[in-house]
Amino acid sequence: MSEHAAEISWEKNTHADDASTYSRNHVGRFEGQQKLNISAAIEYKGDALCADPEQLLVTAAASCHMLFFLAIAEQQGFLPESYSDTPVGYLEKADSGNLEITLIELYPKIVFSGEKQPDEKAIARMHASAHKRCFIGNSIKAQITVGSYS
Incomplete structure (x- = not known):
């Protein structure tokens, strides 16, 4: 057996294109210290510049x-x-x-x-x-x- 850990973190921000809702952007961090910007898919108010x-x-x-x-x-x-x-x-x-x-x-x-x-x-x-x-x-x-x- 092996374990595979990651971390995600999100902080409240206003959505860039819709002030009535929150930003879906968050960050994933992995064991090798890699960092990945993640969001929802663009169809669900996500950021196209991030992975979903x-x-x-x-x-x-x-x-x-x-x-x-x-x-x-x-x-x-x-x-x-x-x-x-x-x-x-x-x-x-x-x-x-x-x-x-x-x-x-x-x-x-x-x-x-x-x-x-x-x-x-x-x-x-x-x-x-x-x-x-x-x-x-x-x-x-x-x-x-x-x-x-x-």
């Missing part, structure tokens, strides 16, 4: 998947040189009537170097294995899919 919780969830799922993919590729003797992704999460009304992230689509682009190059089937197997092992993916109920990749 939905983006953070989507990023966490994509990052976890990527880290497992890279480990699996290395174990299989492949040499990933770069990995990028443009994940998209969909906030929708669920059957319960509540809004939730119901789907996260990953769109990884991977470049390999070296003599040993994976074919499409090997890449698909590595993605399937990464998906199965991803801590974040196993912790949320949103469906996570891997779109086209290269």
Whole structure:
């Protein structure tokens, strides 16, 4: 088992665009002393210059998947040189009537170097294995899919 701690802090301020309500901006701090400006999504009176919780969830799922993919590729003797992704999460009304992230689509682009190059089937197997092992993916109920990749 491992523990993963963070801190968030918010202080009351007037909303920059709507004086009748409060600012949703707050700060997240992490164990490595990183600081992240966070707000609500812009659809919910958030600040477009800040990350929102939905983006953070989507990023966490994509990052976890990527880290497992890279480990699996290395174990299989492949040499990933770069990995990028443009994940998209969909906030929708669920059957319960509540809004939730119901789907996260990953769109990884991977470049390999070296003599040993994976074919499409090997890449698909590595993605399937990464998906199965991803801590974040196993912790949320949103469906996570891997779109086209290269």
